[in-house]
Amino acid sequence: MPRYDAKRLEPKWQAYWEEHQTFATGPFDPAKEKMYVLDMFPYPSGAGLHVGHPEGYTATDIVCRYNRMKGKQVLHPMGWDAFGLPAEEYAIKTGTHPAITTAKNIETFKRQLKSLGFSYDWTRELATTDPDYFRWTQWIFLQLFDTWYDASCDWTGPDGVQRIGRGRPISELPIPADVAANGEAAVRRYQDQQRLAYQHEAPVNWCPALGTVLANEEVVDGKSERGGHPVERIPLRQWLLRITAYGDRLATELENLNWPESIKLMQRNWIGRSEGAEVDFYIGSGEWTGQVDAISSFPYRGLFGPNGITSAYIIPEEAPKVLHDFIAWLKQNARNGFRKEPGPDVLRIYTTRPDTLFGVTYMVLAPEHPAVNRLTTPEQRAAVDEYRQQASFKSDLDRTELAKTKSGVFTGGYAINPVNGKKIPVWIADYVLISYGTGAIMAVPAHDTRDFEFAKEYDQQIIPVVQPEDADEVLAQLFQNHFAQGCYSAIRISPSSADASVERLKETLKGLPEVDQLVEIVAANDQGTYLLVRRPMEDAVAGRITPPVRQIGLDEAFTFDGIAINSGKYDGLTTAEFKSKITADLAASGLGRKAVNYRLRDWLFSRQRYWGEPFPLWHELDVNGQPTGLLRVDAESALPIKLPEMADFKPTGTPEPMLSKAPESWLYKSAPDGTKLKRETNTMPQWAGSCWYYLRFVDNKNAAAFTDPQLEKQWLPVDLYVGGAEHAVLHLLYSRFWHKVLFDRGHVHTAEPFQRLVNQGMILGEVEFTGYARGQGLGVGGQGEPQNAAAVADWVSSAEVTDDDDGNAILKATGEKLATVKLSPDAVKKSGDSFVLADRPDIRIESRAYKMSKSRGNVINPDSVVENYGADSLRLYEMFMGPLEQVKPWSMQGVEGVFRFLSRVWRTITDERADDVRLNPAVQDVTPDEPQLRLLHKTIKAVTYDIESLGCNTAISRLMEFMNEATNWNVRPVAILKPFVLLLSPLAPHLAEELWQLLGGKTTLAYGPWPTFDPKLVEDSEIDVPIQINGKLRAKVSVPAKADQAVVEAAARADSLVASQLEGKTVVKVVYVPGRMVNFVVK
């Protein structure tokens, strides 16, 4: 009695496919359409495959099988991202070489993947740890090392797209004459600074527990992404990749990719391109800081006055020396333009809001900023030093935790605002980061949230310079009423401000230079409190009070665009106009320029671990064995540079790389010219190998090149790439970066590697139910109720009950245990947004699915699913759960459901009562009748559409609907069942192959052909048309499919119910959508 036996079928067909090399990609055939379908290759962890892996893998497998049957040539490879920390951690614990652990894990993964029947071309398998593979990873690194980014290069790539900016060979880098004059070593040093792979001493994320430095992307909340160990910031010489050079192209070239918009957006945010301006604030030469206190204010007014940069408003004999210097500086800038590098006499800031320059009330430097020393006055020295000391010890975690209150210290020094000559105090604070922009900011508390918080904390002045465009009519009216009496401004304070804040604002206003004397409350309504302010007459004369109204929020900064106020001749401009105007003015006077900044940092590319690719680099040593800072590269022929054998895998415990413990023979050599060389001892991060693996799959055996150029042209780009969204900004950005470098250097022909990207959603554990017994009379001590957790347990028999910290009884049961504790749906009742026990409304039941995790014990092992139900059931279930992109909880009962469906398919086609596997007697070679044909063709149409759009869940329900019908047929025509089996085959390939064979198939069905449908058979001849009256469904009438409005309307009116509803009413209008519905609009 052969029942559906997946355990028999599946190994049989897996062996068949392997033996016949069914899925090996043949030689490329230019006549056929190609399709490159890629899964994100897994890291082969010791835990083995997780049910999350087969989700994406099944989806791509279905796409591949479908397209093979459609006659396309499909490339569908699999490999292993095998370098990485866990294998090394294991080596530290047990002494087992990471290579051994890795090989073992790969074996497990491969066995598991094969047991699921994926149609990978295993001849293309690769692991990033193979010397044949990482040889080319090292080779690509050398390409990066050999490349500089020419930002002004205007060129057209092989894809026909014109671009500005290109990676070019370092040999083409122009050497400035003064560098060349200093000899060969100077030239080499200059080149080294320009390469895409370069060394840099910088504060890095050092993780003592892991014994390594981590990339920004690998640090989450001040802890390591892997393991959650604390991370400190220490300065260290590191290798960096200049990904920022490609920031623009990485952002703009996302445009034409068929990727989820959310991922594109995440990448754009990560790159974080912002446009703004750099502006120089004058801080003077040496004696400046000493003299500053003597200057209370400058008689200098307005740089951009009617005469341009002049001293028109300055009375030189009244000005101290520093003012003369400042004026000289202004004139010099006007002559020479904006300097490339800021000199020691200026503080260069970056801002996206140059329109708020008139609202600057203080400046902030990052604690590490080089100008801090110069600006610090003797009185402030101790405080500044202490603050800097603290900041340097702070890990990112500390900085995050302290983010709630801003901290900072006054340096004692001042700068001069170039637009209005105001004296601006300079502070240091760790909310300003040395690594972004220029490491210095101008603070505009009125219009920046962070500056606002800081200003509140340290009592800095707040000057509003932007007001909302839609100024209240109330305020406009107020101004109208009072303007005649003098020069007034009205100010609105948001209603949530406390009285104390209003008082404080009044005080602040009185302190402002542009407020004359009068400050009073003139009105208050639910929009806020209105203050009327009288301003100096000269402001009015100068036409400076153009807009009648302005708003100050004492509670918050106004960060939006609006209309300029308090900004001299710029008053009245919109934010956008202001920005472009002042940027141009600054540029013209040499005080600033347009600038672009990126949130993206250069990619920290070195790790101090063992299990990674060694760098193909050497450091030159001098006669004393000390590094000279000059580098040599390995010849291509010397690659791969393999890892040395090590006596032990213990980290050095210092930031010194593991490989510094390597044998001398590996570490040192002499160059042919006699120079002593020491190997670079860092290794590459795990991302390196995954950056280009899709290129190697195309030609994984090539010993002469990373991939054959011809094959690369034929197969790339990847047409469909499926993987988890967790790689949205790491792997996917790094990979695109490398690809673009290879593109610029002429090694690949497309600018982007992955044309279409789909993210699979996470699979959560089974839904868990938790009951909370609480409220009156329950919990501990209630009257006539369970007195404690044990009593509740007794009451709901066999539920697992614990007490939580608050003394509430918590009862827990998993989905399956639910029935045993009698929490059937009848026992549970909806109450508001949650559920309660039906007869005990005081016991709340909550259901929730959690991430699968070892600690929660809700991990589903795919092996056990295959063991109990078979691979086809696992595949089918994972696809049937819901849309691929969605997060969804696992359900073992759901697996059972699809297993039942497959069993039903088996029973419908085979004879379960026979002793051997044979066709069901109902399956006969007869001519199908019309309803059967119609059902088949509708199913073909629907399933084809669904698979094309990756909607496997609905494809499966179509097949189920088909089966529900087909099982009822007494005679089941072979001509109907064969196409059905083909439709099923991408989803459940093992069962389909077996049935195909039974139905007379001679070879595998893997190459189809995919069934096509007859449009005539898809359309019904007779259809039910819903009849609505005033948009409400009242009846359905059956009419011929092609019936015109008159016929359908007549049929509708003939319906007794419709007729009775229309009785005595006027039909105003009849809406008829052919074949879909009729709507009578009546009065």
Add this chain to the structure above:
RNA sequence: GGCCGAGUGGCGAAAUAGGCAGACGCACAGGACUUAAAAUCCUGGGUUCCGAAAGGGGCGUGCGGGUUCAAGUCCCGCCUCGGCUACCA
């Protein structure tokens, strides 16, 4: 705090271009087969009201408005949940 996404039966979900809400599956209930169980097959169901029943009416896609002959779908305003991000000037 910022950005993105999602809210539809007891549950996973479907509804392809604004046109029959709840396909398909799970769970549940009733029945058939069986000594019994498992397996299998059949039947049922959003909710509520009227009715003995057949049948019929009302209400229903997070909440409140709007557009439309017609809204799960489009627009405006909220609420809740999830993801990403977090001093990026």
